[in-house]
Amino acid sequence: MLNPSKRSKNTLLFTALFCQVSAGMAADSAGVPQNLATTDTIPLFKRLPTLEKRIPRLPILEQFTPHERLTKLEQDIASQAGLTENPFQGRLTIKRDDLSSNQLGGNKARKLEFLIGQAKQNRATTLVTSGMWGSNHALATAVAAKQNGLKATMILGPQPLTENVRQKLLSMHTLGANLRFHSHLVGMGFDIAKYYIKAKFSGGNLYYIPSGGSSERGELGYVNAFLELSQQVGLEQLPERIVVPVGTMGTAAGLLVGSCIAGVFEKVQIVGIGIAMPLLSNERSARKEAKKLHRFIRNQVEKSDRVTIPDCDYDSEKAFSFVTQYYSPGYGAAKPVIFETIDRVNRLENIHLDRTYSGKAMQFIIDEFSASYQKKLRPPSTLFWLTYNSHDLNDFIDPYPWKNFAEKWRELPSSFWQLFSGELPLETNLDPSASE
Ligand SMILES: Cc1ncc(COP(=O)(O)O)c(C=O)c1O
Known part of the structure; x- marks a missing residue:
């Protein structure tokens, strides 16, 4: 049985562990692949045509995600700051990656295009990955595995328990994923290492x-995403700032490298909001991740493309900033103001945020805009990159032929039962409808 008092500490440690393991194992050393990409040319392959020869991609996104204004929210922030009219309208927009791909939406869809592309090229039969019990990434990977006829193994570790976490576990089960329970981080780390080594010696079978x-291949999804935005709005109309939550750092690193490759480095600042343990998910590591990704791309393309990639100083403060204040009270937990913001955005804009990632990033924007409005200053034009997939999990759970509908969880491996039986209580101070 888990000791609830140890959970927040465990969560911190887990975050450290998963980041460390990812960072250590992210290097992509695949050989020269045959091209499995579709006939559609994505902005990244348009910009660097020789990359397409080397990087297989499985299309998941059917179209560009919408780019919209958040007019009502902007007006509401202005009213709260005491402005009857908002003289600075049009400063706040959103890139809706929540709509990237129905069941498999959010930021994972973009990463998985390249990851599954390589897995299929390697003729893998099984995907293996890790995350928290309620991991968005694990769920998205389970969906992608099912859609592509692959098996999936998920190594899952502790986080604050909510109803949404339970639903994610049930959803992954309906998708046929093999779920591996961990209540402690050390055991989880060993399990990840074991599967990593297994994959290395599996002859490509296990991916x-x-x-x-967040490997370089996965992060290409966000290099492409930046180029997509540039194509969508035009280079001259890009916002001054893009705000995005940072966990394993791949999304922010991809956007930062994207701004370099698009030729607008330092014109658009990527602002990362840290939501994971600062020891390993931090500014220095994010900058390092971007440098590694930049090198990876340079090494993959042919000379004709390489000469077109600018040199960018990834230590630049103008190009990237990292905000640490929104992490507290820890990964997967949030202060009451975050729930108010989630409700506010839902009520005004009908957009669903989560408390772990997008709620905190949005809170940063609201705080910055409020401060500007109070001083009657124009805030920098800001794009909120929504990375969360708010797809209704009941779409997975309800149609599944459960043997015992009242106690569905009994079909999960018995090690997970304590998360459903009441043995480990729900986090009652947290809004249960607010997702992981
Ligand atoms: C909804 C959501 N937003 C943002 C992130 C952070 O992205 P990254 O891990 O690439 O930093 C995650 C990652 O797990 C996520 O699930």
Whole structure:
């Protein structure tokens, strides 16, 4: 049985562990692949045509995700700051990766295009990855595995228990994923290492995906995402700032490298909001991740493309900033103000945020805009990159032929039962409808 008093400490440690393991294992050393990409040319392959020869991609996104204004929210922030009219309208927009791909939406869809592309090329039969019990990444990987006729193994570790976490576990089960329970981080780390080594010696059969899908290949999804935005709005109309939550750092690193490759480095600042343990998910590591990704791309392309990639100083403060204040009270937990923000955005814009990632990133924007409005200053034009998939999990759970509908959880491995039986209580101070 888990000791609830140890949970927040465990969560911190787990975050450290998963980041560390991902960072250590993320290097992509695949050989020269045959091209499995579709006939559609994505912005990344348009910009660097020789990359397409080397990087297989399985299309998941059917179209560009919407780019919209958040007019009502902007007006509401202005009213709260005491402005009857908002003289600075049009400063706040959103990139809706929540709509990237129905069941498999959120930021994972973009990463998985490249990860599953390589897994299929390697003729893998099984994907293995890791995350928290309620991991968005693990769920998205389970969906992608099912859609592509692959098996999936998920190595899952502790986080604050909510109803949403339970639903994610049931959803992964309905998708046929093999779920491996861990209540402690050390055991989980060993399990990840074991599967990583297994994958290395599996002759390609087992494909290892680091936590959060943050290997260089996965991160290409966000290099492409930046180029997609540039194509969508035009280079001259890009926002001054893009705000994005940072966990395993791949999304922010991808956007930062994207801004370099698009030729607008330092014109658009990527602002990362740290939501995971600062020891390993931090500014220095994020900058390092971007440098590694930049090198990876340079090494993959032919000379004709290489000469077109600018040199960018990834230590630049103008190009990237990292905000640490929103992490507290820890991964997967949030202060009451975050729940108010989640409700506010839902009520005004009909957009669903979560408390772990997107709620905290949005809170940063609201705080910054409020401070500007109070001083009657124009805030920088800001794009909120929504990375969360708010797809209704009941779509997975309800149609499944459970043997015992009242106690569905009994079909999960018995090690998970304590998360459903009341042995480990739900986090009652947290809004149960607010997702992981
Ligand atoms: C909804 C959501 N937003 C943001 C992130 C952070 O992305 P990254 O891990 O690439 O930093 C995650 C990652 O797990 C996520 O699930």
